[in-house]
Amino acid sequence: MLLGLFFLISTVTTGNEALMRASEAFDRLDTYSVTIRSEGEDREEIRYFFKKPGWVRMEFEEPHKGAVLVYNPETRRVKLRPFAYFKSFLLDLSPEDRLIRSSKGHTVDESHIGALLENVRRLSEAGEARLLGDESVNGRDALVLEVIGEEGKEADGVHRYVIWLDKRLLLPIKAVAYGPGGEKTEDVDMTDIETGRDLDPDLFDLK
Numbered sequence: 001m002l003l004g005l006f007f008l009i010s011t012v013t014t015g016n017e018a019l020m021r022a023s024e025a026f027d028r029l030d031t032y033s034v035t036i037r038s039e040g041e042d043r044e045e046i047r048y049f050f051k052k053p054g055w056v057r058m059e060f061e062e063p064h065k066g067a068v069l070v071y072n073p074e075t076r077r078v079k080l081r082p083f084a085y086f087k088s089f090l091l092d093l094s095p096e097d098r099l100i101r102s103s104k105g106h107t108v109d110e111s112h113i114g115a116l117l118e119n120v121r122r123l124s125e126a127g128e129a130r131l132l133g134d135e136s137v138n139g140r141d142a143l144v145l146e147v148i149g150e151e152g153k154e155a156d157g158v159h160r161y162v163i164w165l166d167k168r169l170l171l172p173i174k175a176v177a178y179g180p181g182g183e184k185t186e187d188v189d190m191t192d193i194e195t196g197r198d199l200d201p202d203l204f205d206l207k
Contacts, residue, residue: 012131012143012170013131014129014130014131015124015128015129015130015131015145015146015147016124016129018129018131018143018145018165018170019117019120019121019124019129019145019147021165021170022117022145022163022165022170022171022172023114023117023118023121024170025169025170025171026113026114026117026171027114029052029171029195029196030051030052030196031049031050031051031052031195031196031197031198031199032049032050032113032171032193032194032195032196032197033047033048033049033050033193033194033197033199034048034190034192034193034194035047035048035190035192036048036188036189036190037188037189037190038186038187038188038189039186039187039188040103040104040185040186040187041103041104042063042103043062043063044060044062044063044102044103045060045061045062046058046059046060046061047059047060047061048111049199049203049204050112050113051199051204053073054071054073054109054112055070055071055072055073055204056069056070056071056108056109056111056112056204057069057070057071057203057204058070058108058111064082065084066083066084066085067080067081067082067083067084068080068081068084068206069081069100069108070204070205070206071095071108071109072204073109076094076095076109077092077093077094077095078092078093078094078095078097078100078108079091079092079093079206080093080099080100081206090206095107095108095109104156104157104185104186113171113172113190116172116175117172119155119156119158119161120145120147120155120161120163122155123147123148123149123153123154123155123158123159123161124147126149126150126153126155127147127148127149127150127153128147128148129145129146129147130145130146131143131144131145131146132144132145132146132162134167135164137164137173137174137191138173138189138191138192139191140166140167140168140173140191141166141167141168142164142165142166142167142173142174143164143165143167144162144163144164144165145161145162145163145164145165146160146161146162146163147160147161147163148160152180154180157179157185158177158178158179158185159178159179159180159182160177160178160182161175161176161177161178162175162176162178163175166193169193169195171193171195172190173189173190173191173193174188174189174190174191175187175188175190176188
């Protein structure tokens with residue numbers, strides 16, 4: 001098994017191949033959990049749980065400490081408990097509701113790693129993807145992938161991505177986005193990601 005994993009990593013020689021392998025890795029997983037720490041227009045820290053085909057639970061540390069949000073892909077509705085001390089108060093919202101969009105305008109149903117990889121893929125189709133080398137991020141060995149759009153090309157307002165892919169999981173553990181002027185617009189840390197956890201269905205049900 002370890003020899004097979006080494007062979008898989010050693011055969012990743014191009015940026016497009018690394019991106020393809022990352023998408024395949026996301027397609028294979030059933031669940032993951034991670035602490036998302038994001039620096040951009042605002043600072044965010046969210047404990048995040050994902051279960052296919054699209055269940056999401058977000059527990060907020062910053063901002064709105066104590067708030068909990070759950071997305072149901074079957075009903076396409078979001079339940080939000082905005083106050084930790086008032087557990088009976090729940091809001092029922094559309095994922096497009098402005099109240100629960102991120103500072104970048106992202107919706108909860110497109111908050112998972114697969115959506116990030118899709119944005120990176122779309123940008124690579126209008127530009128180039130290349131490997132920058134290896135790097136350790138918070139103790140995790142990673143491949144560093146850079147994707148830059150052609151002049152005037154963007155994906156979700158991003159002209160350039162730098163993505164760190166965990167060598168074992170081949171999933172993003174860090175991502176930095178840059179706007180068309182070269183300015184950094186968002187820096188996201190996901191280095192404590194865990195996959196394959198048995199997530200209780202009750203985790204995705206706020207009552």
